[in-house]
Amino acid sequence: MAWSDEVADGDIVEHYPHGPCGCGADLGQAADLGVTARHPQIEIPLVVARRLQHHLHSVACRCGRVHTATRPAGVPAAPVSLGVNLQAWCVYLLVVHAIPVHRVAELVASLTGAEPSAGFVHALISRAAGAVASANARIRTLLTLAYVVCCDETPIRVGPKKAKKYLLVACNQLLTWYMLGGRDMATFKRFVLADLAGVVVHDRYQNYDATDLGTRDHQLCVAHLLRDLEDCAETHPDVRWPRQLQMALRGLVHAANLARAQARDAIAPGTLAMFVKMFRGGVAVGLSQVKRLPGPAKTVTQPAGRVLLEVLRDRAGDVLRFAYDLRIPPTNNQAERDLRPAKTQQKISGRLRSEKATEHRYTVRGYLSTALKHGLDVMTVLRDALLGNLWMPPDPVTT
Template sequence: RLQHNLHTVACGCGKVHTAARPQGVPAAPVSLGVNLRSWCVYLMAWHAIPVHRVAELVTSLTGAEPSPGFVHGLLKRAAAAVEQANLRIRALLTLAHVVCCDETPIRVGPKAGPGRGSKYLLVACDRRFTWYQVGDRTLRTFTQSVIAEATGVIVHDRYQNYDSAQLGEHEHQLCCAHLLRDLQDCAETYPDAAWPGQIAEALQGLIHAANLARAQGRDTLPAGTRAMWTRSFRHGVRIGLAEVRRTPGPAKTVTQPVGRMLLETLRDRQDDVLRFTSDLRIPPTNNQAERDLRPAKTQQKISGRLRSERATQHRYAVRGYLSTAAKHGVDLLTAIRESLLGRPWMPPDPAPA
């Protein structure tokens, strides 16, 4: 830990001279240096350590005594420092060939009654970039997100907003991990039926074949392998539709049997289910998005409810910047420090596919 004392002296001629401030030292009578500020932001945004505990840790490790208010205010400063980097991340994601999407509830602000004090955290990402948005699950929030501007394939869990015409025209990849979980539910509901296992086996076979082809540097699946598993998939869907009959009546008043809506999705949106088999750049699941949302769930367990929506937006602005930097192998403390010095790390242009 370094301490800088800036001395002011008066010359015999009456002119007053003050020592120059080192780079990163704020113009305040007493302040923390950029390294300690970087540590505070790193602990809060990356490790989800609560504000008061961050202040205690800094005091224990360095002898400096930042107030919790000062520590909390660093999130706002850091969010402003990485704003341009996040704008670039958003722009690069809109041009990405594939964007994985997901959303999760988070507790924000005081709880004033049932359903109050809750928001949703949306993520749009790929293996290079991460972008977060704090909002809700309404279509209005979705139309303000990267998803509405994306030009590539969007990978998602079939939540209805992803298919809204208000988001524009997109190619879709339905998350096969969610489909396999739904098929497992069907297998438990209809223990004597063969179709849930047949469809699941076909999906798993195609996923394995795609992973193997990708590892071998191939651009496509072997035609015979793809045809075999696709035929098994279709036959399983047909059998399921024949065994699980649709209940007649208006959709708003009639509840369909377990698995019927899933089977209709597999039949009507086969291209969206199996798109990954024709383009190996497309992942079969939105697991990347779930991985990038998992820290939010960890934060809820560690620190609980977040103080305000604005502070939460600052937190995830910094988190998206750091997640993207981590995906590029950048040291995170260096990325924070440089941003606080006015030199934020900027994600490079992606390599040509």
């Protein structure tokens, strides 16, 4: 923490020596020489839940009509309820930090003195998902209209012990949208891909290229390609083409990042030409050294690196698209970052019991992730959503 002299008067705690001096005099009667040392400390007040009682008064107008005060937002018509701040805390701990339901109830009780039941805490997931549903639908719509969308998927344990689902994410630097499903074509048809108008950045999973999902431009994730090339380098330690291809791709990524940092619209032509030539040369050499084996693809296993080299040859435009258009990221790292909370949740909480509750969880997670990407305070937008004051992602800025 940085030093600051800006401290409110009420936040200053004065300390004086006390007790007797060596001479026997009481230090409480000694002359004050002023402050000789300062020790700032960041502290939070103890949080104690208070019981608020809302009295709704009625008044009689001169005309005879009687008017009763409106019940405040967030106060249900129930004998006793938990306030929206406590509800937001519970949802935040559940969704953002993946804390199990019973532990959330225990944690809130320990920190505040309020004692929400596990059933109440669990029901908040559904309520929060309903509160942000319209914003979540807008996020999906905005993604289908975006110029670039990063996509990825990860296995997730949901339902019965042997059941496995996939959590899919579509995102960019401002938006995040999740969908629970499988890794099959039926799921991908319900995913954003069928409606997507822009470039999709992905890891080469075959469903992203399915023709019945429509045609669009692709950017194959360079990070995945570099890892595959590392495997080739270990499998073929005596050849140079894997390292040459890695050098070319890394050089282009660095050049693209540098151009963006310098507010330029493109990579310097000479740099671009040099690395593209290095890339194409590496692919040609690799294909000449790793020969394709004849026979049907389903029955013949090709030598290590052959299929990758054919992808680099046949889809060079999809590999190098980022180098010609700086609006396109070279990797789908954004999607992997947005999926990381799901992997963390699996490690912390294990299997999720209900598919519906899991869908609700990631509906809220996508909304909060989007709000965070817009620089908003997560607790504020969550509390406002529970009160019915839903924040909506704005229209994209066009230039």
